[in-house]
Amino acid sequence: MTSPIRVAVTGAAGQICYSLLPRIAAGEMFGKDQPVILQLLEIPVEKVITAMSGVAMELDDCAFPLLAGIEMSDDPMAAFKGADWCLLVGSKPRGPGMERADLLKDNGRIFIGQGDAIDAVAADGCKVAVVGNPCNTNVMIAANRCARIPDENFTAMTRLDQNRAATQLAKKAGVPVTDVEDIIIYGNHSPTMYPDFFNAKIGGRPVTDVITDQAWLEGEFIPSVGKRGAAIIAARGLSSAASAANALIDHVRALITPGDTVHSIACKSDGTYGFSEGIWASVPVRTTGNGTYEVIGDMPQNGFAQEKLGLTNDELVGERDTVAELLQ
Numbered sequence: 001m002t003s004p005i006r007v008a009v010t011g012a013a014g015q016i017c018y019s020l021l022p023r024i025a026a027g028e029m030f031g032k033d034q035p036v037i038l039q040l041l042e043i044p045v046e047k048v049i050t051a052m053s054g055v056a057m058e059l060d061d062c063a064f065p066l067l068a069g070i071e072m073s074d075d076p077m078a079a080f081k082g083a084d085w086c087l088l089v090g091s092k093p094r095g096p097g098m099e100r101a102d103l104l105k106d107n108g109r110i111f112i113g114q115g116d117a118i119d120a121v122a123a124d125g126c127k128v129a130v131v132g133n134p135c136n137t138n139v140m141i142a143a144n145r146c147a148r149i150p151d152e153n154f155t156a157m158t159r160l161d162q163n164r165a166a167t168q169l170a171k172k173a174g175v176p177v178t179d180v181e182d183i184i185i186y187g188n189h190s191p192t193m194y195p196d197f198f199n200a201k202i203g204g205r206p207v208t209d210v211i212t213d214q215a216w217l218e219g220e221f222i223p224s225v226g227k228r229g230a231a232i233i234a235a236r237g238l239s240s241a242a243s244a245a246n247a248l249i250d251h252v253r254a255l256i257t258p259g260d261t262v263h264s265i266a267c268k269s270d271g272t273y274g275f276s277e278g279i280w281a282s283v284p285v286r287t288t289g290n291g292t293y294e295v296i297g298d299m300p301q302n303g304f305a306q307e308k309l310g311l312t313n314d315e316l317v318g319e320r321d322t323v324a325e326l327l328q
C-alpha cells in the first residue's frame with residue numbers, strides 16, 4: 001500500500017471546502033491509489049471549529065477507503081506540520097463598506113502567518129496552492145515568508161477562470177467543451193484578467209476562424225469570464241463553491257500530471273509577457289510532474305492583447321504596492 005500524503009487545507013468549514021474535501025478524500029485530486037491524511041485548519045472561533053468538526057464527521061461517514069486520517073486545528077503550526085500539499089482556501093471575505101485596500105491588507109496578514117508556519121513545519125518540497133482571494137497577492141505574501149520552500153512551489157488558482165472561458169467558447173461555437181484547447185487566462189484573478197482567445201483553438205482550428213463574431217469575443221466573451229463570479233453571486237446569493245472546488249482539483253491534478261496540455265497557473269513573474277518581475281501573474285504553463293511546471297513564454301500577443309496584459313499587470317502592481325509593508 002502506498003503511504004499516505006499529508007494535505008493541509010485551510011478554510012475547512014467554508015463552502016468551497018464542503019465541496020472540495022470529499023473529492024480529495026475520494027482520490028479525485030491525488031489519484032485512486034494515493035491515500036491522504038487531511039490536516040484541516042480553521043479560525044479559533046467556537047462556532048467555526050464546531051462546523052469544521054461536522055464536516056469531519058461527514059467525511060468519516062463516507063468511509064472513504066483512501067482517507068487515512070483527519071486532523072483538525074486552529075493553529076497553522078499544527079495544520080501545516082509535515083504537509084506535502086498546502087491548499088490555502090480560507091480567507092477573510094470583504095465586509096460591507098470595506099475598502100479593497102483593507103481587504104488586501106487583512107488577508108495579507110493571514111498569509112504572513114500561514115507562510116511562516118509553512119516554512120517552519122511543512123514537508124521539504126511541499127507545494128502550496130492559493131485559492132483565497134485576492135489569490136495572486138496572497139500567494140506572493142506567503143511565498144515571501146518562506147526561505148526554505150522555493151518560490152516555484154507556490155501557485156495561485158486561475159483554473160476556474162480557464163474552465164469558465166472554455167465553456168463560454170464551446171457554447172458559442174455549439175461544440176463540446178472538450179473541443180476547446182489552449183484557452184489561457186493571463187494576469188490577475190479579477191475582472192482585469194485576459195482570457196486569450198487569439199491563441200486558443202476549437203476542434204484544432206483558431207477560435208477566430210470558428211467564432212467569426214469578433215465583437216462578441218472582445219466585447220462580451222472577455223467581460224463574461226471576468227465577471228462570472230459576480231453573476232454566480234447574483235444568481236445564487238453565494239459565491240462559486242462547487243466550481244471553485246472542481247477547479248482546484250483540476251489545478252493540482254495538472255501540476256502532478258506531466259504532459260503537453262497547456263494550463264493557466266498564476267506563478268512568480270520573471271518578466272515574461274511584460275508582467276512586472278516578482279508579481280504572481282497567470283500565464284500558460286506545461287506541467288512536468290510532481291508539482292513542477294515550465295512557463296510557455298512564446299505565445300504571440302497582438303496589440304489588443306498587449307493592452308489587456310498591461311491593464312491586468314497594472315492592477316497586480318497596484319496590489320503589491322498596497323501590501324508593500326507586508327512584504328518586508
Ligand code: NAX
Pocket residue numbers: 010011012013014015016017041042043048089090091092093110130131132133134135157158159160161189229239240241244
Ligand atoms: P467561506 O467564507 O465560505 O469560507 C472561508 C473559510 O475560511 C471560513 O470558514 C473562514 O472561517 C475560514 N478562514 C478565514 N480565515 C482563516 C484563517 N486565517 N485560517 C484558516 N481558515 C480561515 O468562503 P469560500 O466560498 O469557501 O471561499 C474561500 C475563498 O476562495 C474566498 O477568499 C473566495 O474569495 C475565494 N475564491 C477564489 C476563487 C479563485 O478562483 N481563486 C474562486 C472562488 C472563490 O471566490
